[in-house]
Amino acid sequence: MTMAKTGEAGLVKAGGIFRRQIFIPIAALLALILFNLITDPSFFAINYSLNSAGDPVLSGYLITILDNASELAILAIGMTLVTAASGGQDISVGAAIAISGSVVLRVLCGDNPRPDEMQASILTAFLISCVVSMLFGAFNGALVAYFNIQPMIATLILYTAGRSIAAWINNNRLPIISDPSFGYFGSFLPGIPIPTPIFIAIICMIIIALVLKFTTLGLYTQAVGINPNSAKLNGINPSFIKFITYVIMGLCVAVAGFIKVTRFSTINYSVVALDIEMDAILAVALGGNALSGGKFSMASSILGAYVIQFLTTTLFKFNVSSSALPAYKAVVVIILVVLSAPTVREKLGKLWKNLQHARLGKEAA
Amino acid sequence: MKAVVDKKTRRLAPMSDTNLLLTITIVVFFAMYLAAMLFIGRGFLRVQTFFNILNENAALIILSCGMSIVMIAGGIDISVGKLTALICMSAAVNLDYQGGSVMSAIFLSLAIGLAFGIVQGALVAFLDIQPFIVTLAGMFFAKGMTTIVNSTQFNVQNEAFVALKNTRIYIPFLGSVNRRGVFVPAYVEIGVVVAIVTVIVLFIMLRWTKLGRSLYAVGGNPQSANMLGINVKKTRFLSHLLCGLLAGIGGFVYFLHVGSGAPSHATGAEMNAIASSIIGGTMLTGGVGNIIGTFFGVLSLSTIKNIVSLLGLDDAWWTNITVAAMICIFLVVQSVVLLRKNKRS
């Protein structure tokens, strides 16, 4: 038994755990890049053109990928922490985005769904939606951490009710913000040729990198995810750590929701960020993180988010209709997870070894 | 010393987690229905209302049974809702565009369900991939395939099928007298019969067969189950296979109820199935659950929906919010009950 484990450790050591883990999304990304290079190198072209507002901006598939993946990358941050600490996933993020977006619009519009002027500053609206999202995150967190309900099931509640709550916040009306400055956050700031969501995503990544570096959040979440008993006896409060990861998830949701509503300056409660939770979970899995919790690599998850968006954009480019898209995505996902499954990797490794043995044998002969 | 121990065992009456949660569910359902009859009256006093709940939910009952089985074995299958949509669409296309018969449509439904079950089961059991990810991919695949098969909604015209769809089975001696004083017998659709038979068969399977008990063992502790001489991989595989097959049956029953193919069919059915299983006392951690509980779980879920709409809170969001609240209450009750019970022992 002990020897077996030592063996595993030897294998892990050979590749270095971090390199091994981030290998999966990198390999996937390289495969996608290679595929596009072969089929159509113009995929990687970046143009400098005028947008509808008359400003010169960068455009091209790569920019689209970076732009559209912003929400997903931000959600992947929260999802990674939630997964690591509680060994489960938050499936309510799509619905929670609807809520946070709805709150932003409600604050900006007041009682009139089509105001000529915004009723509050964008910052105020954003901060209020952060608070609301974190409260909903706290609700999920409390169910998971203090009532010991499995995360997927606990968040099923908000998943079911979220979009209805979002509609209720705005009395089921469709508010539209006409002020162009609101749209800056979802498209371009005047004079800057790169889409704003990319900056927002980068800021989020920097923040989480700093948090992981200057606090012990990473160690605590992993310890709690791997062995809550032991964490508790070492002075960590496992329930609180689990709880706090859901609150952080709430914050990520608020930022992602803000980007979503500023893209369109309005909201459609039933389809905004539909199924985004699935993509976020996929990003975590694609990053090689165990969905059962424990050790995690934040960089891998974020990279996983970009891989998913890369795949989506590639498929769009090949004129796959948006409703048929999931089928293709599923096939790619299955190939990826099958290739990264431990049993398959072990077999491939053995095959490789045998091939080399055969070659060596031949050389010797 | 020995006497003390004996007394202790006797005091902890052997009520298993499964039975405890089942009892809670059944009691809550009857209490809820009774309360609805007393305080809302109206529709709830009519027998047909109860049977309509069955008619509306026959497919969900079957899907939930499949869900409970994978959950008992420690897995999850979130593909069943979209799979139902795919089956409806495929069966509809088969009937109306390819000149298929009812038999061929049934066969096709079962084949699609079984194929999903086999592939997903193999990936989960033999390649050790997390069921959530596998069935998530399955869900995406089914969703995309539905629109590839046919992208728009259409009603099936095939006569034999429509006749089957409209078949009503009257319940002897049950019914109600309408305003004109005419006795209207209560009826159920064919799907309900299929659902009830499924529930009974699966209940027997889980309680008395080797496979059934293996499912519980594997869900309770897969390593131990392996050491006890149970083929864990095979059992896991079979759980997904059964779930797929049941999704095939459930998909056709759904199709029989709505009589059309549409990409939007059965949206959220997987979550309803999970919710019903939970309300019925199945735990996502595996090893605990009961098909009868699941049956009552579905009934409870739709009863609460009916109550909400009969109270006049007709806006769609109220239904969702109430359902969510109900899941919440059940979860908290379960967790508190089990926590207290475990602390005692």
Place this chain on the structure above:
Amino acid sequence: MEKDSVLEMRGIYKSFYSVKALQNVDFTLREGEIHALMGENGAGKSTLIKVLTGVYAKDDGQVFLKGHEGPINIKSPEEAQKAGISTVYQEITLCPNLTVAENMYIGRSKGVITKWHQMNASANRILESLGIPAKAEQQLGSCSIAVQQMVAIARAVDMECKVLILDEPTSSLDESEVAKLFRLMLDLKARGVGIIFVTHFLDQVYEVCDRITVLRDGQLVGEYAIENLPRVELVSKMLGKELDDLSEIKSGDEEQKISNEIVYDAEGLSSIAARSPFNFSIHKGEVNGFTGLLGSGRSECVRAIFGADKVTGGTEHMNGKGVRISKPRDAMKHGIGYLPEDRKRDGIVGDLSVRDNIILALQVLEGFFGPISRAKAEKFADEYIKLLDIKTASTDTPIKSLSGGNQQKVILARWLLTNPQYLILDEPTRGIDIGTKIEIQKLVLKLAGEGKSVTFISSEIDEMLRTCSRLIVMRDGKQVGELSGGDLTQTKVMSTIAGGAK
């Protein structure tokens, strides 16, 4: 195959990636013998057993079983059962969500249908005949660990088996249960069953076994008849070196260093687990121990001191000052460290590296906003790996891949790094090899010599006699005696544990 042997394993090889777990191991089990399989942790005992029962596939070698022509290839525990090999593993390998009866019959009953009535009746009969305090219909999870282990044994012996494997079945049993098990083993032996018995307790080996096979580092050392292998020789064969005399551990002069200064003192302390309030105090530089049978409440007491369970009452003082310890973090802040009884469940954080496991407690003390830098952590880890002689490939190795003894040393390092005034060690020597046991006992005395206070708990009384200067005896959750000085003898301790009633 020899005439009277039921099982022969010849030239077994098994490696995991690059680690050779078994190399050319032979093993022979004869009809009606109890055969001890001995070796330190990581010697390959469990691997050999798991190869035999089909949990692992062997790389090379042959297994012969009586009644089978030629070598037999067992690919799964299911096949092993069918071939007449039944096993009780060290960890309880039963399903807590099933009933006791099901756990006894699942995976081995014939037919597709479960006959509940018949199954419960025969299960009850067996439970009664073995004196196991459980009902067939009871959910297994509601039984105590010891009862669960007995159920596992009942399952194994009830099978029509030719070979019975007991892999450390006694670690959670108390003495009377062990005696029951031994009676059972002798019974089976008389019926011609071959029994493989793995244990860390030497006494038990010499009480029931006929023959001993010793493994070391995955290789066969030899097979011996019990009468030809005195204890000291067995130990030296297991360790591969001559053993220092155990009695040398404790030298006389250390006892004098205990000062009058009281480090920790509790009055009327109770918790939800340790219900009856107790008083306790420990001096600077003192090693004391809690002793008593399993379940006597000794672990619950120290957990209450550390705040591991919810504290329900009592007053506590550290160095004379009143303190309130309601959760582990409070205790840690006041300089108390606690090495838990169940290493796997409460001690290690399996997937984390040795380094992270070592710095964990110190990190918590440093606080959420004061992460220990990688370089510093590396330095601490290296220091303690050297100090405690922890055998690990690197500081980055996940702790779960270390052997039990080395895992325990990592946990010790974790607490030593926080430089506690008072260290509680709950069964630090459980389930680890003799070499490490001795190292840990020496370390405890060294710590006391440096002026730290230590509470040392062990199931093996002679270990406690060797290290502790004061023993608190517990029975049924209450303190029933305190022994020190001349009273510290095996017989006196035993009679105090047993109480005046006997």
